[in-house]
Amino acid sequence: MILCGGKGTRLREETEFRPKPLVMVGGKPMLWHIMKLYSYYGFNEFVVCLGYKGDMIKEYFLKHDESAHDFTLRLADGVREIKYHDKQSLGWTITFVDTGLECDTGSRIARAAKHVEGDEEFLVTYGDGIADINVTQLLEHHRKSNKMVTVTGVKTTNPFGVLEIIDNSVVSFVEKPQSRDWTNGGFFVCNKSIFSYLDASGSCVFEQGPLNRLAREGQLGVYKHTGFWQGVDTLKHLEGINALYEKGDRPWMVWEHKAHGGWE
DSSP states (O other): OEEEOOOOGGGHHHHTTSOGGGSEETTEEHHHHHHHHHHHTTOOEEEEEEOTTHHHHHHHHHTHHHHHSEEEEEEETTEEEEEEESOOOOOOEEEEEEOOSSOOHHHHHHHTGGGOOSSSEEEEEETTEEEOOOHHHHHHHHHHHTOSEEEEEEOOBOSSOEEEEETTEEEEEESSOBOSSOEEOOOEEEEGGGGGGOOSSSOOOTTTHHHHHHHHTTOEEEEEOOSOEEEOOSHHHHHHHHHHHHHTOOTTOGGGBOTTSOBO
16 A cells, blocks of 8 residues: 655645656656565555545556557557557556545545455555665564564664764764664555554544554564665655666665666
8 A cells, every 4th residue: 555645745846746656766756666666576466545636646557558668559440459569567456546635644544445455464655755675574574573563664864964062062073974763664564453543534644643552552563674765755855866866876676686786
C-alpha cells in the first residue's frame, strides 16, 4: 500500500502541477522508483491510495505502455490496433483507491483496507521516499519480532552545521552531520490487526494516535536501515536526488545493480 494522497506543499514548485509521487527522478516518476524497489524483491501487487491530483496518477499508468515503448498504431476500417516494439511488462497489479482529498494517513489506510487481501501482513510506505532497503529482510525481521507493526528507522543528515560549545567557545564544528536519532523512514510492515487501531473518518493520523498507542503497548518494532534513504520533501531534496542520478550514483536503484558493483 502506497500513500499518494498528500498535497506536497513544501515542494510547491512541482506539486502545483502534479502530485508529488509523479515528480520526476531520472526521467521516471518517484512512485515508479518506489514500486520498482518492491518489485525487485518479488512484491508486485500494489494498492495506491489517491487524493490530491489522483487522476494524474491513474492516467500515468493507463498510458504507461504508450509512453514507455515504441509502437505502431493502425487505424483502418473502424479497427484500432496497437503493436508494441520491444515491450517489457512490469508485471504489476495496481488497485487505485480514491481515499479523499482532505484525509490523513491513518484514514487513507483504513479506507483502502478492503483491498488488502491474502497474507496476514501487508507493506505500507509513502509516495515520496526512496531507499535501497532490502524488503525481504525487513519482512523477515518483522515476523521474528512478533510485533503488530514494524517501522523502518533511518538516520538523516542534519541540514545545519552543529557546534560543540564549552565555556562560550566552539570546540568543534561539523557541517551537516548525520543525526544521532532514528527517524521514521516509512517502509512499514503491518499485521492486519492494525485496522482496529484506525478509522476512516479522515482525521486519523497513522503516525500519531495509532503508532503512539502501539509503542505504549510494546507492539511497535523497528528495522534499522543504515543504507541509502532520502525523503523528497523540498526542491533541494529533488535537485539533490537528480544530481546523484546524473552522476550515476544511484544506490536506490537496486534492480539495475550488476554483480560486479557497476550500473547498467
